[in-house]
Amino acid sequence: MPPFHFKLQQILDYRAQLEEQAKLRFAQAQREHERAEARVDALRAQVAENEKKLYENVTSPNEHWLLDHYVTALKSDLVAALRNLVMLAQAREDARMLLVQRAQERKLLEKLKTKQAERHASAEKLAEQRTYDETATLRFRAPSF
Numbered sequence: 337m338p339p340f341h342f343k344l345q346q347i348l349d350y351r352a353q354l355e356e357q358a359k360l361r362f363a364q365a366q367r368e369h370e371r372a373e374a375r376v377d378a379l380r381a382q383v384a385e386n387e388k389k390l391y392e393n394v395t396s397p398n399e400h401w402l403l404d405h406y407v408t409a410l411k412s413d414l415v416a417a418l419r420n421l422v423m424l425a426q427a428r429e430d431a432r433m434l435l436v437q438r439a440q441e442r443k444l445l446e447k448l449k450t451k452q453a454e455r456h457a458s459a460e461k462l463a464e465q466r467t468y469d470e471t472a473t474l475r476f477r478a479p480s481f
Contacts, residue, residue, distance in 0.1 A: 342449045364431075365428040372420055376418060386403060
């Protein structure tokens with residue numbers, strides 16, 4: 337009997353390639369989200385630090401006005417960074433869902449390949465057993481009386 341050949345091997349390879357691309361896309365989305373989180377944390381720290389300066393040691397009204405506008409600008413940057421963080425979180429979740437879908441599709445084909453390989457091995461073993469049985473039957477000679 338010929339060796340096992342999976343007829344859908346090219347499709348399985350293609351789905352594995354799609355899964356790898358999805359992994360890369362998810363990793364990139366994860367890195368972008370982490371960068372955005374770091375930016376939000378840095379902006380929060382700057383806002384807290386400058387608000388503390390604003391209420392602690394103001395020497396002149398001009399300096400107070402300048403610091404107040406700077407804190408307002410930092411807060412608007414923080415709001416924009418938070419919006420960006422939400423968008424990146426959604427993009428990361430979309431990439432994760434795509435990765436899960438692609439992995440399921442690949443695993444489904446791998447399971448089919450495994451079952452077909454088992455079926456082929458079983459059929460090959462059965463054919464081999466039949467050959468051995470027939471050979472044993474032909475070699476067996478009943479004792480003559």
